[in-house]
Amino acid sequence: MADQILSFDEAMEQFDPVLGFEVHVELNTKTKMFSSAPNAFGDDPNTNVNEVDLGMPGVLPVVNKAAVESSIKIGLALNCEIAESCRFARKNYFYPDTPKNFQTSQYDEPIAHDGWIDIELEDGEVFRVEIERAHMEEDAGKLTHMGGATGRIQGADYSLVDYNRAGVPLVEIVTKPIVGAGRRAPELARAYVSAIREIVKNLGVSDARMERGNVRCDANVSLMPKGADKFGIRSETKNVNSLRSVEHAVRFEIQRHAAVLAAGEKVTQETRHWHEDTRTTTAGRPKSDADDYRYFPEPDLVPLVATREWVESLRAQLPEPPAERRKRLKTAWGYSDPEFRDVVNAGVMDAIEETIAAGATPAAARKWWMGEIVGRAKVADVDPADLGVSPEAIVELNGLVEGGKLNNKMAGQVLDGVIAGEGTPTQVMESRGLVLVSDDGPLLEAIDAALAAQPDVADKIRGGKVQAVGAIVGGVMKATRGQADAGRVRELILEKLGVNA
């Protein structure tokens, strides 16, 4: 049965939302958290594994120093305190994606704790989100359930397990409860996850690609009656893995909770599954205090000591924070306030920076991203950066236009082809037969035909009404299916009719 929901406005009239986020960041270290196996995405199943990742009898973990350094950097970027000494613990539960049937994680002694970040919304309003902790752990393997209709374990005939991801280093960033966002809660959710993604990408510690699961968000939502100060019962929507989904999931949960509470019922404390297709959540596992992972300190690892010298040397390596970076880029690119805000809000600042780095001018980069790609992303309902257009492709496309090989209309078609996966702009141009005709021979033929078809217009032009040339140009463009260089066509017509422009 579908859940009842209240409209967002009605929900906001009656309730204040309280949010909380657990964001998992996969680190891009060369090797795994506790083994020397490669940390790589997209390889054949069960190839990036060794005896440690498979939980073979007798194996022992060894902490990846690079992962610890990345974790400390994340902690510092989130204004956290870095623990002088911390430990790993075992989280015990049986599940076949977890080779040891326990996850080595941090529990009561995280490496980083008590931090904050300021989140700026589209209109410039700033919310401070407090960070409870950022701790290190290892990722689980990946299960693929075969034979069922839903792809979930229920109803499947069998399941396949790929341990390539097992042992990939993760940092889990946990917020304190976020109160006071009000109706901006869904926006804030999106902006928060976006900020985390931006920070870890900027630190260079994660590839931060949400579509690959490098950044994964669990969103906690609860409501309390307006003006109350006691938190309501929360739900935890798991694995909301795009920025848009985070916003939608929070919004949906607010509306769903509101309906439950408005009906005088109690919200069930549970995990929820997010469904991108319907933009709804469904009930998952009931979550309660009875969940017992039997945590205890990992006896195979010694406490991890982060000396102050080490922490300070890592702090000194931190790159420019994103907010400061934005100020710098705006100046460098010469965009106006609204132009730059639009770029940031459209989520294409990084893409533009990469495009400029790949050789485009700031104006050209902005033209392509804001003028062409953002609109197409909106239609496709994905983030612009996820549309599959590389900075190199844009530079190439822009070069084709500036070099007179394509006009703007044709360039749009080439872009569609690139997005459709047809190849590089040049390949698309060739395979689609999009060639700008500026060779005078074929153009002159078309011009003759057009003049012959509209002799009265030709006469007007001869008579000095130069503005009438547009009708002839139009005829030529139509005849060449838009592939003619309109500027050149105009020149040739006037030349032919002996009129000086």
Add this chain to the structure above:
Amino acid sequence: MNELITSTATQLAEKLSTKEVSSEEVTQAHLDRIAEVDEEVHAFLHVNTEEALAVAREVDSLRAAGGDDAAALHPLAGVPIAIKDLIVTVGQPTTAGSRILEGWKSPYDATVIRKIRAAKLPMLGKTNLDEFAMGSSTEHSAFGPTRNPWDLDRIPGGSGGGSAAAVAAFEAPLALGTDTGGSIRQPGAVTGTVGVKPTYGAVSRYGAIAMASSLDQIGPVSRSILDAALLQELIGGHDPFDSTSLTDSFDNLAEAARNGSVDGVRIGIVKELGGEGFQAGVEARFRDAVELLRGAGAEIVEVSCPNFKYALGAYYLIMPSEVSSNLAKFDGVRYGLRVLPKDGPLTIERVMGATRAAGFGDEAKRRIILGTYALSAGYYDAYYGSAQKVRTLIQRDFDAAFEKADILISPTAPTTAFPLGEKLDDPLAMYLNDVATIPANLAGVPGLSLPGGLADEDGLPVGVQLLAPAREDARLYKVGAVLESLLEAQWGGPLLAKAPVLGTEKTGGVK
């Protein structure tokens, strides 16, 4: 009996280096001995005949060729060794004494095995143990008990009864054991052999199937103090694959064993490790040993470790807690036994459950259940948490004791070997066997057991335990060597010379 099998490892190493005998001859002699007696002793779960002989021949040919390769051979090269079947080996099965791993072969070698291969010691095979090293008698092996060479109706100790019995029955001059609560030392005591639990972290645990990670330690089993020292030097040292491995070097052990001395050494008798529950004959041999040391110039002092009385209780919370987690990986998903439930739906939980129900024996299940309970929410502080506090108190007791004494001494086990089956249905009585050995594991300090003679009432071996501060393993060998030579002078040779004859020699009437 063939001198090749009664020799110590040190004696064999000398004979090999002078080419008086070949490694192939020595290895074959031990394989013959295994064929002769192991049907009754059942020390081995797997005999590694071909590989052992191949390694032996390789050593022989290197030695025959002379030159740098021969000179570079490890002193123990060519001396055969038996491996407790808890330690993973490429090419041989590793069962941990459990049905759940029956037939499994490791894709990787334990660090100690890599070192043994590098030093070219022929591996004779894998020795029997209580399932996952849980027990004091080897009766909890899924593959049947090992028998004590001194009396085949009695237990050889445990969990490393196979390694101790193999060495006591002259099936191997050396063996590897693992010691979590006494699994090297207690079998040593009841079989009249030498067994050492090194300082925690002195020997890499990588590839030793974990029972209780914070307590487990691999160590040597032998028939002489010097042999044990040589073997510990070989297998020890820092290992980057084991985060708990120490960076200290332990390369002075054989030297300590060769230069035994107790002159001016303060030896502490631990008040709490004796008296009630200790067999009269054990205490008598223990007192004799103390008097010998006093006579050799040691200063005997008494120390008190009041918290040792809580050691067994703390151990039986910490160890099962770690067991419950360490043994979770045996679930039928990736390796080993997989059992499908007889009826009902085939879900992953039910397959895991059926596999574990069929694959684990009673003692393993008992400890998994105990540990799961002790770690549960609401019980953690009272059980696991309190036990860790006791552990700290025991460490402090050791610290205080080592202020007054350079080394501590006690009986290794409260009794001599008991009859097979006697304590099988009484886990608590079984657990009490380790009362004197467990404190060393809880504190991480090294301990050594050596033969102290035969108890008057039953004529069975008694073990004497020495305990040293962490990282001071050399002291065990220095003092142990003195006691060994004094005792052997009294006996007119090694204690094992008094052991009954086994195998065909028994009927051949050699004796």
